Amino acid sequence: MSIWLGLAGFGIVFFSAVLMVGLSYLRRKTPSVFRDIPAFTRLRQAVGLVVEDGSRLHVSLGRGALTTPQSASALAGLALLRRLADLTSAGDRPPIATSGDATLAILSQDTLQTSAKSSEQAVFDPAAGRLTGLTPFSYAAGAIPAIRDENVSANVLMGNFGVEVALLTDAVERESTFVLAGSDDLTAQAVIYASAPEPLIGEEIYAAGAYVESSPLHSASLTVQDILRWLIIAAILVGALLTLAGVL
Amino acid sequence: MNRKSPLSSFIAITSTAIAIASGVLVLAGYFFAQKSDGQASLLADIRLALLGWAITLAGFAIFIGVLNLLQAHFKKIQQKQKGSGYSLLLITFLVATFLFGLASPYFQGGPQYFNDVFSVVQLPVEASLMALLAVTLTYASIRLLRRRLNLLSVIFLVTALLILLGTAPLPFLGVIPGLGDWVRPFITQVMAAAGARGILLGVALGTLTTGLRILFGADRPYGGNK
Numbered sequence: 406m407s408i409w410l411g412l413a414g415f416g417i418v419f420f421s422a423v424l425m426v427g428l429s430y431l432r433r434k435t436p437s438v439f440r441d442i443p444a445f446t447r448l449r450q451a452v453g454l455v456v457e458d459g460s461r462l463h464v465s466l467g468r469g470a471l472t473t474p475q476s477a478s479a480l481a482g483l484a485l486l487r488r489l490a491d492l493t494s495a496g497d498r499p500p501i502a503t504s505g506d507a508t509l510a511i512l513s514q515d516t517l518q519t520s521a522k523s524s525e526q527a528v529f530d531p532a533a534g535r536l537t538g539l540t541p542f543s544y545a546a547g548a549i550p551a552i553r554d555e556n557v558s559a560n561v562l563m564g565n566f567g568v569e570v571a572l573l574t575d576a577v578e579r580e581s582t583f584v585l586a587g588s589d590d591l592t593a594q595a596v597i598y599a600s601a602p603e604p605l606i607g608e609e610i611y612a613a614g615a616y617v618e619s620s621p622l623h624s625a626s627l628t629v630q631d632i633l634r635w636l637i638i639a640a641i642l643v644g645a646l647l648t649l650a651g652v653l
Numbered sequence: 654m655n656r657k658s659p660l661s662s663f664i665a666i667t668s669t670a671i672a673i674a675s676g677v678l679v680l681a682g683y684f685f686a687q688k689s690d691g692q693a694s695l696l697a698d699i700r701l702a703l704l705g706w707a708i709t710l711a712g713f714a715i716f717i718g719v720l721n722l723l724q725a726h727f728k729k730i731q732q733k734q735k736g737s738g739y740s741l742l743l744i745t746f747l748v749a750t751f752l753f754g755l756a757s758p759y760f761q762g763g764p765q766y767f768n769d770v771f772s773v774v775q776l777p778v779e780a781s782l783m784a785l786l787a788v789t790l791t792y793a794s795i796r797l798l799r800r801r802l803n804l805l806s807v808i809f810l811v812t813a814l815l816i817l818l819g820t821a822p823l824p825f826l827g828v829i830p831g832l833g834d835w836v837r838p839f840i841t842q843v844m845a846a847a848g849a850r851g852i853l854l855g856v857a858l859g860t861l862t863t864g865l866r867i868l869f870g871a872d873r874p875y876g877g878n879k
Contacts, residue, residue, distance in 0.1 A: 408687060412684070417861075418684075425866075477859070480867060483874035508711050510714075510718045512875065531721070532721075536718035545782070550736050568790075569786070571786055571789045575792075591853070599797050607855040610859065611859030622869060629862055
């Protein structure tokens with residue numbers, strides 16, 4: 406990477422960071438207002454039902470290894486797992502987390518343990534955060550029994566999936582349980598749109614944390630995303646106009 | 654809420670500080686990889702060292718992950734849960750494959766036989782799951798209109814149908830004129846490509862803000878209790 410390109414990248418990240426901090430400071434006193442995403446409203450209802458009827462929540466984190474660019478979606482899934490584990494800590498059974506990457510499995514155990522420690526009622530079960538397979542289809546095949554056999558009433562599939570996610574959504578549909586699904590992979594998003602009742606498209610998976618339990622920094626990060634998106638749109642339009650005018 | 658012990662507070666603070674410092678150093682190593690004379694900078698060296706450690710740890714994590722898999726299935730068998738027969742099969746073949754892998758270098762053609770375990774067993778099984786997926790997706794597409802009857806679902810299904818018709822020749826009719834040479838390329842190369850780029854830009858922005866939230870310590874997927 407050239408020095409100028411590096412400086413430009415640093416500039417974008419620094420600008421975003423400053424915006425995020427500034428906006429989160431401004432948002433401390435005003436409640437956050439989000440665009441309505443029906444999937445998250447139904448997720449909150451499903452989580453409430455999990456606590457009431459003593460069933461289980463299943464969070465599948467995909468197979469985005471931490472050393473790859475796909476890790477961001479997995480980290481967003483882990484952040485959501487933490488919040489959902491906190492919300493279901495009053496329930497009879499702890500949530501289960503399945504993943505297709507070993508580092509993610511360890512982090513999911515750590516997340517569940519941290520949540521259990523912070524709650525007086527919750528009990529930590531090391532087998533609740535588990536690796537189900539190391540290849541895409543073995544991961545899906547290993548996660549299906551968790552959906553089917555462990556009294557799960559709500560499923561959250563959030564992370565890096567491929568087309569194998571259809572096997573998971575199909576298993577959920579057979580059990581007639583709730584599923585919210587999102588992936589950073591374009592093919593998987595198309596598959597999820599066709600096969601899941603509550604799909605998350607595009608960057609909606611990264612907004613999950615803010616929708617489930619909002620903090621000023623989370624809501625500020627969504628606003629930063631919107632600001633940057635408008636800046637990109639403006640840059641594309643200006644670029645197109647300049648190209649049409651023969652300047653570029 | 655539980656009151657945290659000084660040790661757990663210390664661990665939480667230390668892990669958060671180490672995670673944030675590592676993240677900032679790796680990020681800085683990407684942006685300032687070169688000195689003005691073109692040589693690799695100190696930050697780039699630190700980034701490579703940290704990533705090297707991460708890759709080593711990830712390799713070891715696979716071993717722990719497999720132990721975790723064994724533990725989960727042992728528990729299933731012990732508690733005689735539903736599907737424990739499959740767990741027994743999994744453990745039997747996992748141990749057998751592991752032992753076969755250990756022994757394979759010591760007999761003639763062993764490594765080749767060990768590779769065959771993957772290419773003769775695992776690959777066909779995964780290929781059959783892929784084939785199953787075609788049926789699953791077709792069925793899901795048919796149910797889509799029943800589940801979500803709106804304009805987007807109709808567009809989704811019509812587009813899928815047009816692409817299918819434009820890709821494969823129909824029996825007795827052959828290729829429908831205009832579909833394969835105009836409609837399909839227009840949908841895939843113009844409309845789908847434009848939409849995909851928009852979604853990818855959104856994903857990139859989401860990745861950026863997720864990374865920043867972790868650097869700020871707002872999301873802590875490494876055990877640092879909030």
